[in-house]
Structure formats: C-alpha cells, structure tokens
Amino acid sequence: MNGRLLLLTVLLICTVSGASAQRHGKGYYNQRVEVQGSDTIPVIDMWPVYVFKRPIDMRRYARLVRNVKKVYPIAIAAREKLRETEEHLLTLKSKRAQQAYIKQVEKELKAEYTPVLKRMTFSQGKILIKLIDRETDRTSYELVKQLRGSFSAFFWQGVARIFGANLKDRYDKEGEDKVIEQIIMLYEAGLI
Incomplete structure (x- = not known):
C-alpha cells in the first residue's frame, strides 16, 4: 500500500x-x-487550432494577409466611430445640430485618415469596403447615403466605379471572401 x-x-x-x-x-x-x-x-x-485549405498561390495569399492586416484595424475603428456617432446623434434634437455634428465628425475623420487612405493601394481599398460592410452590417454606399445624403452617395459611388471599386459590395464570408474571413480569424487569435 x-x-x-x-x-x-x-x-x-x-x-x-x-x-x-x-x-x-x-x-x-x-x-x-x-x-x-x-x-x-x-x-x-x-489554444484553438485552425485548419484551412492550403492556398494555391502563396505569394498572392501573403499579399492578401498583408493587406488585411493593414486595413482591418481601420474597419474596426470605423465601426466604433459609427457607433459613437449614432449614439451622439440620438441625443441631438434638431436636424441642424445633427448636420453640424456630422460635418464635425467628417472633418475629424478626414484629418485623421486622409494620410492613411492616400497610401492605400486599390486592392486595400476594395478590401476595406468589404470589411466595413462586415463590421457595420451596412455597405459603404448605405453609410454615405445615411450620413451625407443620396447625391453624395451617388457621386462617391461613381468615383469608386471609375477606379474599379464598388461601394455597394457586400461581404460574403462563406463565398468569395472566405479566405479573408480565415485571415481575420487568425489575426484575431494573434497567430499572424
């Protein structure tokens, strides 16, 4: 014993x-x-273990990872800024005060993100459009229309189309954006 x-x-x-x-x-x-x-x-x-299908072109995949890592924090910041803006707009009573606040927020965003957005590639811009839809459940077109009006939304959609982008693009995590979703999972887990 x-x-x-x-x-x-x-x-x-x-x-x-x-x-x-x-x-x-x-x-x-x-x-x-x-x-x-x-x-x-x-x-x-x-730790969680993620198993994904191996990408066919590793150089293209590495470029996509780099692009997602660059624009994903911006999409998260956009989600938070939109939430704060909507909460503050609910406290304002008059339409004039709401419009003044939106212009103030727009001015702040331009000052903060114009240098970052100018250095973005077209690919990063397209990914950002999709990630904003992922984070806010609204397309970039809908957000511009809601905050700046139909004419502004139409104008910026035209500009985006000239450069090969579409503000009305939806994020499809089960379809064409499946690889981006996998990269975001790995990014959030701290594995890339």
Whole structure:
C-alpha cells in the first residue's frame, strides 16, 4: 500500500512538473489540477487550432494577409466611430445640430485618415469596403447615403466605379471572401 502511494505520488509530481516546465510553450495557455473524488486529474486549456485549405498561390495569399492586416484595424475603428456617432446623434434634437455634428465628425475623420487612405493601394481599398460592410452590417454606399445624403452617395459611388471599386459590395464570408474571413480569424487569435 505504501509503495503504491509512493509510486502514485512520484508519477503525479513528474507529470505536474513536466507539464509546468512546458508552461511557456505555444501548445496551451493554462494548466491546472482538479481533484474529483480520490482522483487528481490534470486539466490543460489548449489554444484553438485552425485548419484551412492550403492556398494555391502563396505569394498572392501573403499579399492578401498583408493587406488585411493593414486595413482591418481601420474597419474596426470605423465601426466604433459609427457607433459613437449614432449614439451622439440620438441625443441631438434638431436636424441642424445633427448636420453640424456630422460635418464635425467628417472633418475629424478626414484629418485623421486622409494620410492613411492616400497610401492605400486599390486592392486595400476594395478590401476595406468589404470589411466595413462586415463590421457595420451596412455597405459603404448605405453609410454615405445615411450620413451625407443620396447625391453624395451617388457621386462617391461613381468615383469608386471609375477606379474599379464598388461601394455597394457586400461581404460574403462563406463565398468569395472566405479566405479573408480565415485571415481575420487568425489575426484575431494573434497567430499572424
């Protein structure tokens, strides 16, 4: 009996010390021990594992990853700014005050994002249009129409079409934007 208890204690110590030596590895992020009845069970929380189909053209995929990593933070910032703007617009009573606030927000956005947007490629702009739809559930065309009016939306749609983009593009995470969705999952998990 004492020999079994000693052997069990040694095995448990080796298992726990071996697992804690790997604590800083990339396989898991938390390791603990739970006691259930008379059993001691090691519990290890694993990082999520993503399995995707391998891209055919790795250079094109690497370029897409670089472009998504550049524009995804802008799409998230746009979502937050839109949420803040809509909340503030609800507190304003008059149409004139709402229009003045929208012009103020537009001026701030131009000052902050014009340098960034000028350095964007056409591919990054197209991805940004789709990611704004993903984050806000509204196309860029709908947002411009809501905030600036139908004429502005029509004008900017025309400008976008000249450069090969479409403000009315929808994000399709199950279809043509499946790879972008996978890249975003990896980005949010901190794996790329």
